[in-house]
Amino acid sequence: MDIRHFRYFVAIAETGSITRAAERLGMEQPPLSQQIRRLEEDLGVSLFRRQTRGVVLTEEGRNLLPRARLILDLRRQFIETAHGLARGEQGHLRIGLAGAIPLLPAIPFAIRQFRTIAPSVTLSLEESNTPALCEALLAHKIDIAVLRPPVPDPERVQVIPLLDEPTLIALPKGHPLTDQPRLHLHQLKDEPLIIFPRELGPGFYDAILAAYQNAGITPPLGQQAPQVAGTIPLVAAGLGISIVPQSLHQLHTGGVTFHQIHHPAPSASLAIGLRKENSTPLVTHFSQMLQQIFLKGDPSPPEQ
Amino acid sequence: MDIRHFRYFVAIAETGSITRAAERLGMEQPPLSQQIRRLEEDLGVSLFRRQTRGVVLTEEGRNLLPRARLILDLRRQFIETAHGLARGEQGHLRIGLAGAIPLLPAIPFAIRQFRTIAPSVTLSLEESNTPALCEALLAHKIDIAVLRPPVPDPERVQVIPLLDEPTLIALPKGHPLTDQPRLHLHQLKDEPLIIFPRELGPGFYDAILAAYQNAGITPPLGQQAPQVAGTIPLVAAGLGISIVPQSLHQLHTGGVTFHQIHHPAPSASLAIGLRKENSTPLVTHFSQMLQQIFLKGDPSPPEQ
DNA sequence: CGTGACCATATATTTTATATATGGGTTATG
DNA sequence: CATAACCCATATATAAAATATATGGTCACG
Secondary structure, eight states: OOHHHHHHHHHHHHHTOHHHHHHHHTSOHHHHHHHHHHHHHHHTSOOEEEOSSSEEEOHHHHHHHHHHHHHHHHHHHHHHHHHHHHTTSSEEEEEEEETTGGGSTHHHHHHHHHHHHOTTEEEEEEEEOHHHHHHHHHTTSOSEEEEOSOOSOTTTEEEEEEEEEEEEEEEETTOTTTTOSEEOGGGGTTSOEEEOOGGGOHHHHHHHHHHHHHTTOOOOEEEEOSSSTTHHHHHHTTSOBEEEEGGGGGOOOTTEEEEEEOSSOOEEEEEEEEESSOOOHHHHHHHHHHHHHHHSOOSSOOOO | OOHHHHHHHHHHHHHTOHHHHHHHHTSOHHHHHHHHHHHHHHHTSOOEEEOSSSEEEOHHHHHHHHHHHHHHHHHHHHHHHHHHHHTTSSEEEEEEEETTGGGSTHHHHHHHHHHHHOTTEEEEEEEEOHHHHHHHHHTTSOSEEEEOSOOSOTTTEEEEEEEEEEEEEEEETTOTTTTOSEEOGGGGTTSOEEEOOGGGOHHHHHHHHHHHHHTTOOOOEEEEOSSSTTHHHHHHTTSOBEEEEGGGGGOOOTTEEEEEEOSSOOEEEEEEEEESSOOOHHHHHHHHHHHHHHHSOOSSOOOO
């Protein structure tokens, strides 16, 4: 009772003749006779009544025929689905995003574009910090990540740079420097720096401190924020200042103003994270699309 | 892409190991490795991620697994249905009944009993005359018939006698003999005999005429009725008398009285008609049940 | 009464799956 | 650190099964 037998059964039923069915199946008549006979023996029912002119379905055969057709259909669907998965037109893609990254206009743009190109692919988004995203990648909990390099395990995670995002200084409303659109870091040397735990984004963390060091100052460290975007409310509360990726200026939380930074300014690098082995077409597609989008420039960059 | 491959796929997915799946499948590990590898190549997707400790489904594999299970399920159902058909527990039985036979209490009784024993079998009933029933049998339009022998083609239709049903004389109301419960045929020698066309039931037709002949009389032939039961209204209309199977006395058409017949009385034979070749279990079951019922005697015979 | 259409059977061939033997890589264990 | 255990992959050999070829039988049709 193989797929083959279902095909034989249906073909004979549809042509009403073993000989013609054999032609249609691209085989000779005797093996088809033999196979259908064996099938009937296995099932214990005779599917066809042999006549001098071809064969006709028995009552039992009529009963079983639609079931056989269904199975053949489902098998075809199975194969088509598999091919769809193989070509990256179907399936599920789990995307991990580092903190504050969904605020970059390019990300929702990329997701919209991907849904247009591959509408049968379902997506799931997850927001986390860079080290956790790497772990999730390696544990196969997500398929691709947009994170802030460097990654903890560069041997197993491939990093494709996307963008060096400028950063902004966030000042609390009412701060004396609020009226200046562009600031030097040394103007802030006495302001407590609100920053996230280094573990959540070592690359960005280090970039910020390096910029201070290049400016020749060491800021007092203020309260720690739970995450990158979490610095903003603390700034608004007057606990200090913070340095955030440009995309965060979209957070229209009252009580904070954003200001560009003169050289030396830290930058918040952005990159794709992939497992080095086992890349699926879905991952490749999405990754290439992201690179293309960022190559052309952020499609609607926030003009200051 | 065979049924086998679906089984292999599901087994590996469920055990999480090629080695253990091979055990469960009653085969060795290498062929299973090889087959699943070929399957993956054919489909173009990798279904499993090989690890040092067994294998785990890929995203694509997770997607395809339920489909594979469904196909295996349907295949199992297919086989079970076929076996059900083989044992006569499922399917469809087309029963043909000669004229006036549904009025025999044994017939609805048999049908009810059969539905109890084989509830998944659907039945269709058809009423016709004996020669037409034989044709329908041979043309595979019905599967079994209850008819009045003899049959036109005894070489291809098997006849199993069931019953010699007594006959009754039908008299119009107001007839001088109405008050006599039992009549001799010769009492009716001048009454026009209403009878059906011989083609519709040659056996019964000849039995009636033979009885007259044995009684030494030749009745005048009255109007022809369209069928056996169709004689009753004509009798009621006063066009003559008729001789009908006992079961017809159930037709409580006003205007007619029924009377038993002294020897020599014709009898209306009843028999099962089957195709000699190709008997299915359903046909055998129903046939045997009918024989048993009639052997025990009509379960609720009409007591005069 | 011969001819063609069609299915069944028998034997041969080829394909295909499976078993056996073996190697490599990773993880647990003394 | 070395050894053993586990598990998957590969290579070759064997066995099984489907298919092709050849042929015969039956029934309809001209």
